Amino acid sequence: MSHATIDPSVEPSHSRLRITHEPAAVDLVAAERAAADMLAALGLPIDGEDMFETPRRLVHAYAELLTVPEFDLTTFDNAASYDELVLVSDIPVRSLCEHHLLPFTGVAHVGYLPGERILGLSKFARTVDFFARRAQTQERLTAQIADHLHDRLAPLGVGVVIEAEHSCMSLRGARATGARTTTSTLRGRLREDAAARAEFLALARDGRSGR
Numbered sequence: 621m622s623h624a625t626i627d628p629s630v631e632p633s634h635s636r637l638r639i640t641h642e643p644a645a646v647d648l649v650a651a652e653r654a655a656a657d658m659l660a661a662l663g664l665p666i667d668g669e670d671m672f673e674t675p676r677r678l679v680h681a682y683a684e685l686l687t688v689p690e691f692d693l694t695t696f697d698n699a700a701s702y703d704e705l706v707l708v709s710d711i712p713v714r715s716l717c718e719h720h721l722l723p724f725t726g727v728a729h730v731g732y733l734p735g736e737r738i739l740g741l742s743k744f745a746r747t748v749d750f751f752a753r754r755a756q757t758q759e760r761l762t763a764q765i766a767d768h769l770h771d772r773l774a775p776l777g778v779g780v781v782i783e784a785e786h787s788c789m790s791l792r793g794a795r796a797t798g799a800r801t802t803t804s805t806l807r808g809r810l811r812e813d814a815a816a817r818a819e820f821l822a823l824a825r826d827g828r829s830g831r
């Protein structure tokens with residue numbers, strides 16, 4: 621469950637909304653014990669000198685990947701009445717698929733049509749990371765970023781495109797190395813207005829790196 625709290629020290633033209641996440645209880649000691657049992661059951665020599673510390677490293681690696689970073693969603697008055705698209709492309713995405721807990725990685729393109737507020741540019745990447753550092757599906761991650769910005773920033777429209785490679789599908793299983801999954805969520809005018817939607821999707825496509 622995540623929730624946002626208003627920082628009481630807000631200034632009229634500059635607002636900071638503390639974006640926080642209430643993590644479930646984490647018991648690293650129990651997790652290390654369970655990791656040691658799992659690795660031993662998989663036949664790995666964890667009692668030997670080389671892998672002695674592997675259960676601890678495994679648990680800490682997952683704990684790090686699943687730690688949701690808090691931040692301030694800083695917004696400013698749209699003093700210039702800027703009413704065109706703002707798009708930040710190629711934001712790194714690092715997440716874990718909830719089915720295998722294997723990484724999926726790629727990029728997000730996040731854009732919006734400003735209303736009364738504009739968003740601090742770094743907050744696009746922070747918002748992506750905030751929702752990525754969990755056990756996720758790509759679809760839910762895409763929708764959560766779009767819904768969050770739509771709710772908190774109250775723009776005229778918002779769009780999120782994510783392109784990612786799922787290692788559970790490329791390293792194992794189907795072994796479809798190089799297969800990329802693209803998801804998009806559009807809200808407000810970017811969903812309803814055909815011209816705005818086409819402009820956003822074209823810019824998201826053109827603005828990305830030539831991978």
Ligand SMILES: Nc1nc2c(ncn2[C@@H]2O[C@H](COP(=O)(O)OP(=O)(O)OP(=O)(O)O)[C@@H](O)[C@H]2O)c(=O)[nH]1
Pocket residue numbers: 717718719756757758759786788789792793794
């Ligand atoms: N829709 C969706 N599926 C995902 C995502 N990440 C992983 N998956 C899929 O979740 C599915 C889980 O399917 P299962 O059949 O239960 O698992 P599995 O036997 O390991 O499947 P294979 O990967 O086909 O070997 C797989 O098809 C994965 O590719 C995601 O972000 N979105």
Ligand SMILES: [Zn+2]
Pocket residue numbers: 717718719720721722786788789
């Ligand atoms: Zn998976």
